[in-house]
Every structure is written in C-alpha cells, then in structure tokens.
Amino acid sequence: xxxxxxxxxxxxxxxxxxxxxxxxxxxxxxxxxxxxxxxxxxxxxxxxxxxxxxxxxxxxxxxxxxxxxxxxxxxxxxxxxxxxxxxxxxxxxxxxxxxxxxxxxxxxxxxxxxxxxxxxxxxxxxxxxxxxxxxxxxxxxxxxxxxxxxxxxxxxxxxxxxxxxxxxxxxxxxxxxxx
Numbered sequence: 001x002x003x004x005x006x007x008x009x010x011x012x013x014x015x016x017x018x019x020x021x022x023x024x025x026x027x028x029x030x031x032x033x034x035x036x037x038x039x040x041x042x043x044x045x046x047x048x049x050x051x052x053x054x055x056x057x058x059x060x061x062x063x064x065x066x067x068x069x070x071x072x073x074x075x076x077x078x079x080x081x082x083x084x085x086x087x088x089x090x091x092x093x094x095x096x097x098x099x100x101x102x103x104x105x106x107x108x109x110x111x112x113x114x115x116x117x118x119x120x121x122x123x124x125x126x127x128x129x130x131x132x133x134x135x136x137x138x139x140x141x142x143x144x145x146x147x148x149x150x151x152x153x154x155x156x157x158x159x160x161x162x163x164x165x166x167x168x169x170x171x172x173x174x175x176x177x178x179x
Contacts, residue, residue: 030148030164033141037154040134050126057122061112068105075101131157 041047079094086094112118135157142150142159150159 031146032149032151033145033147034151034153035138035158037152037157044130044134046133047127047130050130054123054126058119061119065105065108065112068101068108072098072101072105131155135159 041051075094075098079098082094083091110117138150138152138157138159141147142161147159148161148164152158
C-alpha cells in the first residue's frame with residue numbers, strides 16, 4: 001500500500017493554493033496538475049541507464065567494503081587463535097595491525113558512503129542533468145498547457161507560475177511590521 005504522506009502533502013498544498021487564489025485580488029482560477037515521479041523514473045530510459053550504472057558502481061563499492069571487512073575478521077580470528085602463545089610484544093603488534101585495519105575500513109566507509117562521499121557525488125553527477133531535463137519538461141508542459149501549478153508526488157521538482165509568488169509582498173509586510 002502506498003504511503004499517504006505524498007497524497008496528504010498534495011491535498012494540503014491544494015488547499016493552500018485554493019486559499020491563496022481566493023484571497024488574491026484577481027479572481028482567476030488556477031489550473032493545477034501533478035506528476036508521478038516513480039512513473040517518470042521507470043519510463044525515462046536515460047534515468048534507467050543512470051540507475052543501472054549507479055547500481056553497478058554501488059555493488060563494486062559494497063564488494064570492496066565486504067572484502068576489507070572479511071580481511072579484518074580473518075585477522076581477528078587468526079589473532080584469537082594464536083593469542084595465548086604470542087609474546088606480549090607480538091600481541092601488541094597484532095592488535096595495532098587490527099586497529100589499523102579497522103581504521104582503514106572505517107575511513108573507506110566514510111570516503112564512499114559518508115556525507116559528500118564518492119557515492120553521493122556519483123549519484124549527483126549521474127542524476128543532476130536528468131533531474132534538470134525533467135524539470136524543463138514539466139515547465140514546458142505547464143507553459144504549453146496553461147498550468148499555474150504542477151506538483152510532483154515525491155520530489156521537489158514541479159512548477160509554479162512565477163506570478164503566484166507572494167514573497168515580495170510578505171517581505172514588504174515584514175518591513176512595515178518592523179517599523
């Protein structure tokens with residue numbers, strides 16, 4: 001069952017848009033539409049190619065991380081087997097090597113999957129131009145069809161006719177309130 005959150009968001013936005021339109025001086029009616037992001041992503045061939053490439057790269061990163069994890073586990077297991085017969089000096093060496101291996105694994109994980117990491121940058125590199133194309137296509141549909149607002153069900157894409165922007169009026173009212 002699909003989440004109700006996107007539907008509730010759309011409904012609340014529609015209510016807000018309705019209130020704005022009834023409160024505005026001009027008695028124009030709004031033409032509103034929506035776009036199903038998932039349908040676009042599953043039908044847009046360029047998106048699918050980018051997603052396939054992303055999955056290939058993600059699997060390679062995962063495999064490398066799993067290999068590093070396995071190496072660490074093997075080192076720990078070998079150390080545990082030999083711990084009782086190792087000298088204190090050899091124990092310290094092995095423990096230091098294990099810590100270094102753990103730190104290297106942690107660094108790899110942060111480098112690839114952390115904020116601003118390789119994975120995030122690659123995803124942005126692959127999807128940013130496609131997201132821009134989708135935005136342009138939505139705007140073209142809005143302009144060609146005379147839509148004032150087009151919502152998307154999950155992303156922050158979409159279109160709102162610039163003439164509906166009340167930001168400047170709110171700022172002017174804030175200045176009046178501050179006086």
